[in-house]
Amino acid sequence: RKEVEQDPGPFNVPEGATVAFNCTYSNSASQSFFWYRQDCRKEPKLLMSVYSSGNEDGRFTAQLNRASQYISLLIRDSKLSDSATYLCVVNMRGYNQGGKLIFGQGTELSVKP
Amino acid sequence: DTEVTQTPKHLVMGMTNKKSLKCEQHMGHRAMYWYKQKAKKPPELMFVYSYEKLSINESVPSRFSPECPNSSLLNLHLHALQPEDSALYLCASSQGAAGYGYTFGSGTRLTVV
Numbered sequence: 001r002k003e004v005e006q007d008p009g010p011f012n013v014p015e016g017a018t019v020a021f022n023c024t025y026s027n028s029a030s031q032s033f034f035w036y037r038q039d040c041r042k043e044p045k046l047l048m049s050v051y052s053s054g055n056e057d058g059r060f061t062a063q064l065n066r067a068s069q070y071i072s073l074l075i076r077d078s079k080l081s082d083s084a085t086y087l088c089v090v091n092m093r094g095y096n097q098g099g100k101l102i103f104g105q106g107t108e109l110s111v112k113p
Numbered sequence: 114d115t116e117v118t119q120t121p122k123h124l125v126m127g128m129t130n131k132k133s134l135k136c137e138q139h140m141g142h143r144a145m146y147w148y149k150q151k152a153k154k155p156p157e158l159m160f161v162y163s164y165e166k167l168s169i170n171e172s173v174p175s176r177f178s179p180e181c182p183n184s185s186l187l188n189l190h191l192h193a194l195q196p197e198d199s200a201l202y203l204c205a206s207s208q209g210a211a212g213y214g215y216t217f218g219s220g221t222r223l224t225v226v
Contacts, residue, residue: 045217046215099144100158105155
């Protein structure tokens, strides 16, 4: 079983649609959780951290369920510029200082006019 | 300065060559990382440095040799690479172990011929 698993993609949606990404992780000792976005041939960039209480940033809402080891990302009113690969990321804390980020395989999103 | 700078951006090397990838940050981060990313795959952790000491080596072949000369610099020395080592090599830094404040460089795209 992979340490971080995401929905297989790609997702092709029209502008204005609501899109949901799901992710599960296997290590219950995982410390922190993130969604990253990666554009084609670019580096991953942090989209948002994910907290147990749930958190929202504009059109983006992230949820974490530690009991189910489940993370989600909801994008409302999707824009053409949201087209990218979305990566679910879990920090398996290293035995010393220095986080150990484990990436899910990513889900490609394509928003069409 | 909130950037991680990687050089070179592109590198083509033969299997008998020796080359080095360089990474620099001036954010005062004490943890630095090397990741490898193949096309259509997520980044995979290679090495973690914390306070200039190697804290994680993810069973990386010895033809990859990391070095952290000081808290701002991270090198990856390459020797006798194989064509399958062709990939995007990403450097990152973070404030500490929890994974927050993780910043990626734009990467070095390496081709081994």
